[in-house]
Amino acid sequence: MFKLHSLVTAFALMGAMSAANAWETLPTQAPEPANNPSTPEKIALGQMLYHDPRLSSTGTVSCASCHNTMLGGEDNRPNSMGVNGQTGGRSSPTVWNSAFNKVQFWDGRAASLEDQAAGPVTNAIEMGMKSWDDVVARLKDIEGYQVAFKHAFPGENPISKDHATKAIAAYERTLITPNSPYDKFVGGDKSALSAEQIRGMDKVAELGCIGCHSGAAFNGAGMFQKFPMTPDGYLEAKYHFSKDKGVAEVSKKSEDEHFWKVPTLRNVAITAPYLHNGSVQTLDEAVQIMAKVQLGKELAKNDVADIVAFLSALTGEFPKQKMPTLPETTGKTVN
Amino acid sequence: MFKLHSLVTAFALMGAMSAANAWETLPTQAPEPANNPSTPEKIALGQMLYHDPRLSSTGTVSCASCHNTMLGGEDNRPNSMGVNGQTGGRSSPTVWNSAFNKVQFWDGRAASLEDQAAGPVTNAIEMGMKSWDDVVARLKDIEGYQVAFKHAFPGENPISKDHATKAIAAYERTLITPNSPYDKFVGGDKSALSAEQIRGMDKVAELGCIGCHSGAAFNGAGMFQKFPMTPDGYLEAKYHFSKDKGVAEVSKKSEDEHFWKVPTLRNVAITAPYLHNGSVQTLDEAVQIMAKVQLGKELAKNDVADIVAFLSALTGEFPKQKMPTLPETTGKTVN
Known part of the structure; x- marks a missing residue:
């Protein structure tokens, strides 16, 4: 596994990214593996x-x-x-x-x-x-x-x-939510984000959030990341973040302890609760915690508000689906 | 509650019905109460x-x-x-x-x-x-x-x-399944049922099934019915039909013991298992049991097959539905 072992690496990666094209819109088509083309x-x-x-x-x-x-x-x-x-x-x-x-x-x-x-x-x-x-x-x-x-x-x-x-x-692979306000903004519609959301977007870049939450889906390039980077006694007592050892629960290797997949930030405003154990109920709090234990920053109230406003701009359009009709079981029960 | 206390009453009712119009198609619109018109x-x-x-x-x-x-x-x-x-x-x-x-x-x-x-x-x-x-x-x-x-x-x-x-x-009230083969047949399309299904339809009338399972939805006129009418030791030991006292569980009156709503036969072929306690897995067996304990008849194998074929003709067309989008809970969990 490719893992980020330090904040420095994270920042370096972020620097490289923003030099290229830090802000990407969500593709409307997902990649398909060669052995499973969609029909x-x-x-x-x-x-x-x-x-x-x-x-x-x-x-x-x-x-x-x-x-x-x-x-x-x-x-x-x-x-x-x-x-x-x-x-x-x-x-x-x-x-x-x-x-x-x-x-x-x-x-x-x-x-x-x-x-x-x-x-x-x-x-x-x-x-x-x-x-x-x-x-x-x-x-x-x-x-x-x-x-x-x-x-x-x-x-x-x-x-x-x-x-x-x-x-x-x-x-x-069909469950994609394009055309969020963020996507519209990056696509050229400068009125799609509010001033507060634009400030939040800048802060997300400045602070280093997108060092890990990079790419079109804000879910990184496939590397794992340690969480919490800097455990905090108070937060640990309250949320028990470190109880679950993450990747190490599978690999049984001590160097994998508390490493996690970087989750997408797409639709994050509507997918409470937060973090691997779902212990944090509000996005405000999740943002403050991530800043503190991952980036070593105490955010001011208005910074949190701006970032949450930006994250809310990542809620996309949900495609209308037909309800499937499931074929019946006859002459048998499931139980 | 209006209840049928004897087989005789059931047959009398059936007689009255078939004289009028025993075979009704399913309405495509459900009745609405005055205090809740649909919008x-x-x-x-x-x-x-x-x-x-x-x-x-x-x-x-x-x-x-x-x-x-x-x-x-x-x-x-x-x-x-x-x-x-x-x-x-x-x-x-x-x-x-x-x-x-x-x-x-x-x-x-x-x-x-x-x-x-x-x-x-x-x-x-x-x-x-x-x-x-x-x-x-x-x-x-x-x-x-x-x-x-x-x-x-x-x-x-x-x-x-x-x-x-x-x-x-x-x-x-929108969940209606019209246009079953039975409905098409009753509506005039004589090719909608097979010869076996037509035989089953006749037998359902002759035997007296539609004494209780009457009307367009084959669910009676609102009366309750005793089940089993004639408890059978073997079936009781196997299926425990009489363990649940039905209406009496609510009314606490001994005269309501083992009385039940008459369930619809619409789509019965795809709604296994059967009877109030779901103890019977196949429609074949459900038909034999109902004939025996409700009507006092032992059905021949071909009678059962004909009746099951007819009941399968009560499977209607299921309307295509859009999947609803549920509004999100933010900043809270349900649990």
């Missing part, structure tokens, strides 16, 4: 699977339960709730614009949307299926899925884990 | 509220969780699952065409969709909110709902329990 049939199937609670052991939890496409792409809870009321220790990242993440999950343990989609389904506290074989068996029992998989994946053995996760990923 | 603004708000998990204590259960509008209007589970993985003893009735029910809930304890909508939200094992005051307070915190309620209910105090349940009911 309308895959996207339609993926939308069905994404919203289908029968992909969970109890038949009550779908991908959309924690990454709600009717909301900001998450669940407005500190920690997500999976089957049988179980909760984990992390906050759902938004699915909107996740196609622009270089890695997936807070600890970046999945390299692609396809890899990510496979995880929660068989996680005991998330969707709780015993195995993907069980998922595939359940899908094969549903006549409408036999048809939909065949359309999306003509050829041998249409219903498989590989195809299900590819379809879900293809659907997720 | 596009109410329907739009109702669709949002119906799909919003923030109407539950944990922020994870919406009306759509158990009455899934992407599926057959229910959850494909024997018993529904509410907040924190809790389950009750009854199976979710479908929301599709519920506007044509004379009473709501399996025990008919709500006289209208408006009344029904108020119940699950504050039921401890369903949506788990402590009170409607808490629900209203939560909605008032969400700016987008302030706007949507004002559009739907201009005037004083737009956000209230009364308005929320009215909006949900107005939305539910």
